Amino acid sequence: MEKPKIVFLDEYTLSGANTGRLRALGDYTGYEQTAPAEVADRCRGAEVVITNKVVIDRARMEALPHLRLICVAATGMNNIDLEAARERGIEVRNAAGYSTHSVAETTLGAAIALRRQTVWYDRFVKSGAYSASGRQFHFHGANHQLHGSHWGIVGLGTIGHEVARLAAAFGCEVRYTSTSGVARAEQYPALPLAGLLAWADIISVHCPLNDRTRGLIGAAELRQMKPTALLINVARGGIVDEAALAAALDGGQIAGAALDVFCAEPPAADSPLLHLAEPDRLLLSPHNAWSPLEAVDVLIGCIERNIREFYA
Numbered sequence: 643m644e645k646p647k648i649v650f651l652d653e654y655t656l657s658g659a660n661t662g663r664l665r666a667l668g669d670y671t672g673y674e675q676t677a678p679a680e681v682a683d684r685c686r687g688a689e690v691v692i693t694n695k696v697v698i699d700r701a702r703m704e705a706l707p708h709l710r711l712i713c714v715a716a717t718g719m720n721n722i723d724l725e726a727a728r729e730r731g732i733e734v735r736n737a738a739g740y741s742t743h744s745v746a747e748t749t750l751g752a753a754i755a756l757r758r759q760t761v762w763y764d765r766f767v768k769s770g771a772y773s774a775s776g777r778q779f780h781f782h783g784a785n786h787q788l789h790g791s792h793w794g795i796v797g798l799g800t801i802g803h804e805v806a807r808l809a810a811a812f813g814c815e816v817r818y819t820s821t822s823g824v825a826r827a828e829q830y831p832a833l834p835l836a837g838l839l840a841w842a843d844i845i846s847v848h849c850p851l852n853d854r855t856r857g858l859i860g861a862a863e864l865r866q867m868k869p870t871a872l873l874i875n876v877a878r879g880g881i882v883d884e885a886a887l888a889a890a891l892d893g894g895q896i897a898g899a900a901l902d903v904f905c906a907e908p909p910a911a912d913s914p915l916l917h918l919a920e921p922d923r924l925l926l927s928p929h930n931a932w933s934p935l936e937a938v939d940v941l942i943g944c945i946e947r948n949i950r951e952f953y954a
Contacts, residue, residue: 645669646689646953647708651676655694655715659938663946664692682706690949693721700726711735711952713945716932718878720851733952737944739800741932745876745902746804748931749846750788750812752874752900755925757786757844762922784870784897786843789813794842796835796858797821797849797877798828805846806830817841821849821858839866844874851878861886864895872898876931879904888914891923900925 645668653661653672661672668690676684676696682705685691689708691698694715700723703709712722714736727734755761762782766772772780793809795802795818806816817831819838835858839845845867849855859873860883867873873896875882884905890896901915907929909915918924 646710646949647671647687648690648692648949649673649685649688650692650715651681651684651696652694652715656938656942657933657935659935659942661942663942664949667946667949685709690952692945695721697721699723703727703730703732711949713737713948715941715945717741718850720878735948735952737941737948740940740944741937742800742804744934744937745801745848745931746808748902748927749805749848749874749876750808752876752925753844753846753872754788756872756898756900757788757791759783759785759922761925786870788844791815791843792817792841794818794833794838794845795830796838796845796847797855798830799848801876802846802848805848809844814844821855823854835863836866839863840868842871843868844872846874847877847881849877849881851880855881857881857883859883859887861889864890867896869894870897872896872900874900876900876902879907884909885914888918892919898923898925900927902927902931903929 648664648668648670650664650672652675654674664670673684678697681696681698681702685706687708688706690711690713691709692713692715698712698721703723703726709732712727712732712734714722714734717736717738719734719736722734724734759782766780789812791814793814793816795806795816798806798818798820802818810816817833817838819833819835833841858881864886887899891899915924
């Protein structure tokens, strides 16, 4: 059988990893990035298109009559018009589970960094202020341990479960709220969102972005949290109202927050998140919680397997 034509639209999302396993599967072309207007031309004649975040909507599918398989180099598939794909007989496969450990580790690391004010203390020592202080110890505001904390999880899926396991191993009491509306038996107690927000010292968000979760945590929800609590979102931008979060941090309604995802990526230079009165209250990363080398290697393996299984 003739090898299929395969196009990867945004290879940069693999962080420079070796794509040899994918290149061996067919007539392969990879592009660092692809603008929306370039999709149809670059994918012309392709049977397989790989995309992480490049949108493939109905119009683009209609322009690609040879397209048979879309491989999403991620777990979320909100950049693909799934209904249009079904109508046209195009199979869509994602890469589930490749980043479970890395995203969970990022979540725990963010909580520890914020609870212990790691960034502030690092800068304090490197600035020379510690050397000039004349004191062996220095303390800045409240400093908390994880052990004994209340950890609330919004969305107890695969990543949520792993975060719950790690938080419990650190001595946290764990509860969760479901965003799917599906009730099921879990080892952790369930609470409605309002109850979870009022109870938790740390809230971490691990649900998909959909009609149920868009704007799920806004100004009213932030007011329900403890003034000593943290909010961590490693799921999707749009679940947390960014302007409301910035106002809550500046107003002392919550103690701190960590975001790996944003409503617009990258965020605009005038985003209120980038102009806080106390920037150390907010820990930011550029949507890369999923990206350790080990996770990317698993991701490439998922894409390879999806293509092989499709043609098998």
